[in-house]
Amino acid sequence: MGLLMLFFGLFFMGGWAAAVAALVHAVLALVRIWPRDWVRRRGHPAVRLMAPTPAYLRLDVALAVLAFLIDLWLVSVAIVFGSDGIFTEDWMGYPGMTDPSGQGYQAGVVSALHTTAWWTFGIAVLCRCWITAGVQVCVLPLAAWWIGSFDTYYT
Template identity: 60%
Template sequence: MGVLILFFGLFLLAGWAVALGWFGYASSVLWRVRTQPWVRTDGHPCAPLLLPTPAYLRFDKALAVAALLADLWLLSGIVLFGTEGIFTEDWMGYPGMMDPAGQGYQAEAVDTLRTTAWWSASVAVLGRCWTTAFVQLTVLPLLSALWVASFDTYYN
């Protein structure tokens, strides 16, 4: 129980550096593949739109990991700040004093996670980063929004 909070705490402290480092790696991948073709020229007319080249697919995978790390950092912040008197889940332990200013915290956190998921997935679709869009819509932001929405609070 405390191990999960410790994980979120450590990721909140160092996760921004990990996410920025991986965004730097994704940028370096993009820089290395700049001379290679990004669009397929053979096959069906829809192939250039739907099927990226292997070079662009490497960038897409690196960007998906970076987005996932950034989402995990955001979720860590939401969970840890919510333990200060808002969430009362058993695995969190005693959350502290009740804070009347935190009544809308859970709803705002869920809205932030959903908004992050839809905006990041939309930008990924515009950039033809299909793996990143899939990760943003299925893996962390929307599932974590449902998870945070299921927490017991003092105000429910």
């Protein structure tokens, strides 16, 4: 078993704990900035809208870390479930063909990752969380491309 597969397997099993810890941190950051200003008071209206206050920037960083951990967990779930007889990558070992209904699994995972990326990107942009939007636009589409490049038993 490859070292990369071991990483994804371990993150699949324990990544939810890291994501929950990041969620708690993001909620605490939101509670801390709640009474503070969310928009700058001086400058051009476009600059005030685009440039967040320092407190809001800390919330954005906390949300970006949370989004990254959840994205990594989603990719780990897809790889761990796909390694059970669907993907035939060398670093996964040879699991054997165990799931004959897995023909649409790879396409479904790629579609789900793209859909998740664009929905979360849109929500982050609407909430002016620019760092989180950047993370969502970079991590999930690249992971979808990577998973889409795997050889399967059915292609």
